Amino acid sequence: TPAKLWGGRFTGATDPLMDLYNASLPYDKKMYAADLHGTAVYTQGLQKLGILSADELSSIQEGLKVVEKEWELGKFVEKPGDEDIHTANERRLGEVIGKHIAGKVHTGRSRNDQVATDMRIFVRETLTTLLEYLSQLIGTIVNRAGQEIDVLMPGYTHLQRAQPIRWAHWLSSYATYFTEDYKRLKELLVRVNQSPLGSGALAGHPYGIDREFLAENLGFDGVIGNSLVAVSDRDFVVESLFWCSLFMNHISRFSEDLIIYSTAEFGFVKLADAYSTGSSLMPQKKNPDSLELLRGKCGRVFGSLAGFMMSIKSIPSTYNKDMQEDKEPLFDALTTVEHSILIATGVISSLSINKEKMEAALTMDMLATDLADYLVMKGVPFRETHHISGECVSRAEELKLSGIDKLTMEQLQAIDSRFGEDVKDVFNFEASVERRNATGGTAKSAVLKQLELLKKQVKGN
Numbered sequence: 001t002p003a004k005l006w007g008g009r010f011t012g013a014t015d016p017l018m019d020l021y022n023a024s025l026p027y028d029k030k031m032y033a034a035d036l037h038g039t040a041v042y043t044q045g046l047q048k049l050g051i052l053s054a055d056e057l058s059s060i061q062e063g064l065k066v067v068e069k070e071w072e073l074g075k076f077v078e079k080p081g082d083e084d085i086h087t088a089n090e091r092r093l094g095e096v097i098g099k100h101i102a103g104k105v106h107t108g109r110s111r112n113d114q115v116a117t118d119m120r121i122f123v124r125e126t127l128t129t130l131l132e133y134l135s136q137l138i139g140t141i142v143n144r145a146g147q148e149i150d151v152l153m154p155g156y157t158h159l160q161r162a163q164p165i166r167w168a169h170w171l172s173s174y175a176t177y178f179t180e181d182y183k184r185l186k187e188l189l190v191r192v193n194q195s196p197l198g199s200g201a202l203a204g205h206p207y208g209i210d211r212e213f214l215a216e217n218l219g220f221d222g223v224i225g226n227s228l229v230a231v232s233d234r235d236f237v238v239e240s241l242f243w244c245s246l247f248m249n250h251i252s253r254f255s256e257d258l259i260i261y262s263t264a265e266f267g268f269v270k271l272a273d274a275y276s277t278g279s280s281l282m283p284q285k286k287n288p289d290s291l292e293l294l295r296g297k298c299g300r301v302f303g304s305l306a307g308f309m310m311s312i313k314s315i316p317s318t319y320n321k322d323m324q325e326d327k328e329p330l331f332d333a334l335t336t337v338e339h340s341i342l343i344a345t346g347v348i349s350s351l352s353i354n355k356e357k358m359e360a361a362l363t364m365d366m367l368a369t370d371l372a373d374y375l376v377m378k379g380v381p382f383r384e385t386h387h388i389s390g391e392c393v394s395r396a397e398e399l400k401l402s403g404i405d406k407l408t409m410e411q412l413q414a415i416d417s418r419f420g421e422d423v424k425d426v427f428n429f430e431a432s433v434e435r436r437n438a439t440g441g442t443a444k445s446a447v448l449k450q451l452e453l454l455k456k457q458v459k460g461n
């Protein structure tokens with residue numbers, strides 16, 4: 001059996017399956033840069049304490065660069081016995097600069113504070129990339145909304161035609177969700193970006209290392225104030241998984257809307273070929289696979305959150321190996337979200353809309369509320385006008401008219417004498433949309449205001 005870094009008191013060989021079961025290198029090697037960076041700064045801290053000489057430190061820094069290059073070029077040779085990225089990097093550093101110096105690197109440090117540090121650096125960097133991608137997604141939606149501000153479509157509740165809205169208002173609704181995600185992610189980053197380094201295995205650092213120095217040089221916003229928490233807190237993983245889950249939830253609803261809108265029955269939107277696939281059997285088919293995957297992957301990401309919550313439930317204080325189970329779900333969720341944002345951006349920037357179909361789907365019954373509102377303006381209580389408008393709808397149905405706008409003045413006045421000639425102005429979709437000009441509504445001015453606000457919120461970082 002190969003030498004293990006912690007092998008001192010162990011005499012028996014490990015079950016080979018146990019080695020595999022225990023090893024995290026296959027998935028934690030993606031944190032190689034964070035790990036090397038952490039060691040580079042940690043050894044500076046050791047040098048400040050006089051534990052490393054200036055020469056030793058510079059040899060370590062050189063060695064770390066060599067190891068990093070090997071990873072970058074795909075030339076790092078993994079050896080049996082490399083349990084995880086931390087042991088692999090340290091083993092290799094020893095080969096490069098000699099074990100005598102490399103053997104000092106871990107003084108006062110434990111893999112417990114090391115792995116927590118690496119994870120936080122890695123997560124911080126990945127979330128920062130997600131922020132960038134997310135702002136591009138929001139920007140794409142907002143731009144599209146600005147360009148297509150004049151297109152009307154039905155708004156739905158219960159998937160039933162409800163009231164006319166602007167297509168841009170629908171777009172803006174998802175830009176709003178994603179902007180909230182964006183803001184939430186920034187808040188989360190502050191909690192992720194706290195340094196555990198210098199907490200040792202659990203009890204703290206025996207040589208009084210300057211934790212603030214370590215934190216600052218690793219780009220952290222502060223230090224975690226209790227060493228037991230520093231090594232064992234995985235709330236930042238849970239919160240990141242929750243963030244990913246909620247974001248995917250929004251993505252799934254966005255996708256579901258577009259899937260419905262892309263059916264022949266609706267025909268409001270058409271996906272670009274780049275985001276559709278064909279059927280192996282039915283030549284006419286063009287399937288919205290991109291959207292279905294965006295919708296479906298929500299389940300996988302939430303599964304990671306639920307699974308990890310169970311993994312860390314009831315584990316006793318400080319580090320326990322259960323915590324190694326944080327990586328695969330989190331890495332998978334982060335990658336899934338990253339790809340999902342890019343795909344969603346591609347889909348929304350390349351789909352085409354069918355304005356005629358959207359507007360043809362508007363029906364006069366969708367103005368029944370406006371008809372009720374018309375009488376409200378004449379001083380009739382809304383509860384009464386709601387009833388009167390309902391009567392108009394059913395009267396038009398009885399008479400087999402195409403809509404309430406086809407009722408004659410006599411027929412309307414037979415229902416309620418307060419109807420006047422100006423009622424004709426009600427039967428206009430554009431006017432209905434424009435009437436909703438209070439903040440957040442679907443009138444052009446209100447939608448433009450939303451878009452301005454969204455732009456500001458995402459830029460203001």
Ligand code: ARG
Pocket residue numbers: 024028084111112115319321323324325
């Ligand atoms: N690879 C481990 C993890 O990801 C870190 C090692 C800490 N292990 C230990 N036995 N103290 O959690």
